[in-house]
Amino acid sequence: MLSVTQNEPVEFAPTLLAKFADIVGRYPEGRHKSALLPILHEVQAHFGWLSVPAMDQVASYLKLEPIEVYEVATFYTMYFLQPQGKYMLEVCRTGPCCLVGAERIMEHLEDRLGVKEGEVTADGLFSWRGVECLAACGFGPVLQIGPEYTFYENLTEEKVDELLTNLKNNAGSQPLSANS
Amino acid sequence: MARKLLLANINVPGINTLEVYRQKGGYRAVEKALKTMTPDEVVEEVKKSGLRGRGGAGFPTGMKWSFLAKPEGVPRYLVCNGDESEPGTFKDRFLMTYIPHALIEGMIVSSYALGAKVSYIYVRGEMMPQIRILEKAIAEAKAAGLLGKNILGTGYDLELYVQPGGGAYICGEETALLESLEGKRGNPRLKPPFPAVSGLYGSPTVVNNVESIAATVPIINDGGEEYAKIGIERSTGTKLISASGNINKPGVYEIELGVPVEEFIYSDEYCGGIANGKRFKAMVAGGSSVPILPANLATKTAKGESRLMTYESLADGGFVSGSSMGSGGFIVFDEDQCIVRNTWNFARFYHHESCGQCSPCREGTGWMEKILHRLEYGHGSFSDMDLLVDVSKKIEGNTICPLGDASAWPVASAIRHFRDEFEWHVSNREESQIRNYGLAHYADPLEPLVQS
Ligand SMILES: Cc1cc2nc3c(=O)[nH]c(=O)nc-3n(C[C@H](O)[C@H](O)[C@H](O)COP(=O)(O)O)c2cc1C
Numbered sequence: 001m002l003s004v005t006q007n008e009p010v011e012f013a014p015t016l017l018a019k020f021a022d023i024v025g026r027y028p029e030g031r032h033k034s035a036l037l038p039i040l041h042e043v044q045a046h047f048g049w050l051s052v053p054a055m056d057q058v059a060s061y062l063k064l065e066p067i068e069v070y071e072v073a074t075f076y077t078m079y080f081l082q083p084q085g086k087y088m089l090e091v092c093r094t095g096p097c098c099l100v101g102a103e104r105i106m107e108h109l110e111d112r113l114g115v116k117e118g119e120v121t122a123d124g125l126f127s128w129r130g131v132e133c134l135a136a137c138g139f140g141p142v143l144q145i146g147p148e149y150t151f152y153e154n155l156t157e158e159k160v161d162e163l164l165t166n167l168k169n170n171a172g173s174q175p176l177s178a179n180s
Numbered sequence: 181m182a183r184k185l186l187l188a189n190i191n192v193p194g195i196n197t198l199e200v201y202r203q204k205g206g207y208r209a210v211e212k213a214l215k216t217m218t219p220d221e222v223v224e225e226v227k228k229s230g231l232r233g234r235g236g237a238g239f240p241t242g243m244k245w246s247f248l249a250k251p252e253g254v255p256r257y258l259v260c261n262g263d264e265s266e267p268g269t270f271k272d273r274f275l276m277t278y279i280p281h282a283l284i285e286g287m288i289v290s291s292y293a294l295g296a297k298v299s300y301i302y303v304r305g306e307m308m309p310q311i312r313i314l315e316k317a318i319a320e321a322k323a324a325g326l327l328g329k330n331i332l333g334t335g336y337d338l339e340l341y342v343q344p345g346g347g348a349y350i351c352g353e354e355t356a357l358l359e360s361l362e363g364k365r366g367n368p369r370l371k372p373p374f375p376a377v378s379g380l381y382g383s384p385t386v387v388n389n390v391e392s393i394a395a396t397v398p399i400i401n402d403g404g405e406e407y408a409k410i411g412i413e414r415s416t417g418t419k420l421i422s423a424s425g426n427i428n429k430p431g432v433y434e435i436e437l438g439v440p441v442e443e444f445i446y447s448d449e450y451c452g453g454i455a456n457g458k459r460f461k462a463m464v465a466g467g468s469s470v471p472i473l474p475a476n477l478a479t480k481t482a483k484g485e486s487r488l489m490t491y492e493s494l495a496d497g498g499f500v501s502g503s504s505m506g507s508g509g510f511i512v513f514d515e516d517q518c519i520v521r522n523t524w525n526f527a528r529f530y531h532h533e534s535c536g537q538c539s540p541c542r543e544g545t546g547w548m549e550k551i552l553h554r555l556e557y558g559h560g561s562f563s564d565m566d567l568l569v570d571v572s573k574k575i576e577g578n579t580i581c582p583l584g585d586a587s588a589w590p591v592a593s594a595i596r597h598f599r600d601e602f603e604w605h606v607s608n609r610e611e612s613q614i615r616n617y618g619l620a621h622y623a624d625p626l627e628p629l630v631q632s
Contacts, residue, residue: 026341028255028298031381033363037346041305068363075365075535076346078305094267095468095525096424096511132349132529133267133468134306137424137509138431149308 002052002070003082010054012061016046020061032062036072040079045147049080077131078146085120085127087167090144093130096137101155105141106130108157112164125171126164182449183410185398185418186391187434190278196313198320201281207326209400213289214334217400222293226396228404230416235261235352235389236467236507238491241396242404247376248294249384257385258296259361260287260393262303262310263345263352267468267529268509271420272390274432276303276310280317284340286393288326289400291338294386298339301390302357305344314342349533353581354387356535367537368581389507391420411437415490419508421450426514428452441465441487441494442479445512458514461622462598465494466506468526469586471593472519473503474622499593515619519601520612523594524552530587541584544575548591555602558609565595565602598622 012020019042020035027034039062043054050073059066073079080088091097091106106117109128113121120127136142139153145167152163194200201207213222227242248256260283264272276283283301291299303311318340321327329337343361345351351360355369358380379385395417399407408416415437424430427445429452435444444450445460454460463478464470481487482501487494491505513522531545551568554560572588579585595602601617 026343028381031362034343034361036363037305037360038344040346041308041344071365072346072363076305076348078347093525094529095522096268096509098522098525099425099511099513099517131347132532133265135264135270135273135304137268137270137511138422139270140424144306147308149306151309 001081002055002074004052006051006083007053008051010047010051010057012043012057013046016042017061024062033064033068035062036064036069037076040069040073041147044079048086049083083120086125086171087127087145089126089128090131090134090146091128092132092134092136092140092142094133096133097140097142100140102130102141104157105143105155105160108160112161125168182434182436182439183418184434185407185410186275186282186394186420187279187432195279196277196281196317198281198317198324201279205401206281207285209397210285210288210326211332213292213400214332214336219293219295222289222396222400225399225404226293229395229399229407230404230411230414231392231395231399231407232415232491233389234391234395234419234508236266236469238505241388241392244376244388245290245294245386247374248386249377250295251384255298255381255383256294256296257380257383258287258291258294258299259354259357259380259385259387260299260301260390261352261354261357261387262301262307262390263349263357264307264390265304265349265352265533266507266509267526268422268424268464268511269467269507270422270424271432271508273307273310274422275390275394275420276307276314280310280313281321282394282397283314283390284317284321284327286396287340288321288331288338289396290386290388290393291340292336293396296386297337298341300341300343300361300380302343302345302351302361304351305346308344311342311344318342348535349529350535350581350583353583356581357387358385365535367535368583370580412488412490413492415492415505419489419505421489421508421510423451423510423512425512426455426458426517427512428455435489437490439489440479441489444489444510445479451510451512454512454514456514458516459619459623460512461515461517461619462513462519463503464509464511464513464590465489465503467509468511468529468590469582470504470506471499471502471589472523472597473501473593474597476622476624477501477597499589500596503593516616518556518616519594519598520552520556520605520617523591524549524556526590527552527587530583534583534587538579538584540575540578541587544571544584545587547571548587552591555605558605558613560602560606562603562606564606565599568592569595 055069141155232238351366356366360366375385460475481496527549531549536542575584576588605612
């Protein structure tokens with residue numbers, strides 16, 4: 001559901017606008033609506049989620065009706081319509097990963113973080129949820145963390161603990177970087 | 181050792197860079213096609229190769245290309261399907277991660293064959309690292325004159341862009357993908373018109389899987405006839421198989437089509453056998469959408485012949501005792517796995533991923549999930565199995581796109597082959613909550629072995 005309670009106005013920084021312009025340039029004249037999904041990813045990477053004012057801004061940038069943006073943002077699972085923890089841990093919950101222990105990993109996360117699926121920890125650092133197949137079935141259980149969607153494969157309870165500790169220690173100092 | 185066409189150089193350090201890729205013979209196919217062949221000759225080679233689409237439907241690629249409408253003055257598009265969301269399938273991610281130039285090279289050759297001046301690679305948004313890898317590879321290729329204006333001085337222009345999805349299995353369906361690429365919800369389109377006539381932005385469009393497009397490179401390098409020499413009958417060439425589940429060596433394997441299923445599971449060259457010394461219970465051969473088979477029907481057909489990794493042999497027996505090659509997502513279940521739980525898991529997936537456009541799929545997938553949930557958690561009844569089959573039949577064939585069928589087949593096949601396990605969940609409610617049904621007779625050979 002769209003969050004209509006958090007309505008702080010947003011402004012897109014020039015660096016973000018430059019990215020938008022680059023994206024729009026990929027499509028033929030008059031087909032700028034194609035830029036919507038990639039632009040929403042950029043906005044989410046920047047703000048952590050998609051607020052209604054942010055979506056309205058995207059609509060006016062792309063000269064679309066706001067509803068055209070909302071209907072896309074609500075259709076696709078990657079877009080967050082509510083604020084999340086700084087680190088959103090998304091665990092694959094589909095068949096092949098469950099054959100090798102994904103359900104155990106989710107229970108362990110719930111246990112360690114002390115929050116249910118979709119909730120945010122009190123320090124604002126973590127949330128977690130199960131997601132459908134991430135196309136890494138041979139390396140399961142797996143989880144990913146946006147906005148770069150870094151992958152963590154062949155998870156065990158110990159590896160999850162280690163990851164949580166590392167993320168906690170890193171929080172504030174530097175953003176997560178991509179698989180490099 | 182089996183011949184490898186796509187992954188031959190996968191272990192060469194730096195193969196993800198243009199420099200090393202070229203040292204290993206990369207971009208020869210672009211040189212050959214653009215400098216010595218007409219677009220129609222490229223299409224002809226692909227036809228001769230017998231290559232069948234690697235995205236799941238297995239439609240002959242060359243034939244698909246020859247259907248592309250070519251009205252004057254209208255742009256044509258090639259769109260690569262890198263949505264890869266079919267449970268059990270992870271080969272395209274592998275290819276894009278480790279040898280991205282194979283896809284870029286295939287895109288150039290294929291775009292040339294189709295007369296496309298702008299092409300897109302649609303990659304699921306969760307694969308952001310792969311999107312970055314492809315963008316880097318495109319920039320390298322462009323700097324080397326392999327993309328952009330007047331490629332290699334031949335006068336052919338091509339721009340290539342990567343488009344992220346937003347998280348939706350349905351966008352792997354080609355018309356939903358086109359909707360998504362146009363910036364909309366991923367609701368599949370009614371066909372006709374087919375994309376070959378009216379696709380992206382209403383223009384003639386070909387949509388092909390990542391692996392299909394990469395396969396055009398060896399086809400152009402060595403010729404379609406060479407490619408067709410590999411494999412059996414109408415299953416030509418090599419295929420990437422994503423192997424997962426309870427096996428010793430999960431991963432992506434390039435096989436020559438025709439390898440026996442038994443060899444694929446047990447040989448050290450491939451899966452290396454069932455993990456932890458367990459016994460083999462069941463197999464899904466081509467991604468979650470295809471029928472599941474018990475071990476006895478996985479390695480042998482109902483006629484008792486060895487089952488091979490080919491389109492024809494995997495489908496031998498039809499829906500009664502066969503399955504399908506699908507996308508090559510090979511999932512292995514050991515004796516400890518619960519078929520009811522797995523079927524519920526898959527049903528939840530399809531319910532979650534139904535776009536909601538057609539009532540039979542939107543409602544039916546929800547009902548199947550609910551009924552399977554109550555069976556799995558000890559609240560089912562004996563009539564539930566027939567009810568599930570009934571619901572699945574009412575979805576199948578009654579929807580705009582094949583997601584409906586894809587949701588129905590795993591349920592119907594699980595009940596067909598593992599009905600006793602479902603019934604056991606009803607007759608042994610409490611026990612089914614603490615232990616699994618186990619192997620039962622699923623691994624028994626169909627014909628008793630003749631003792632000599
Ligand atoms: C629900 C659904 C999901 C699909 N997902 C994919 C996918 O992730 N990747 C893919 O290549 N094809 C997928 N397909 C098949 C495509 O519709 C299309 O047939 C394919 O991309 C054509 O490419 P090919 O001929 O090279 O196989 C899917 C089909 C359906 C019905």
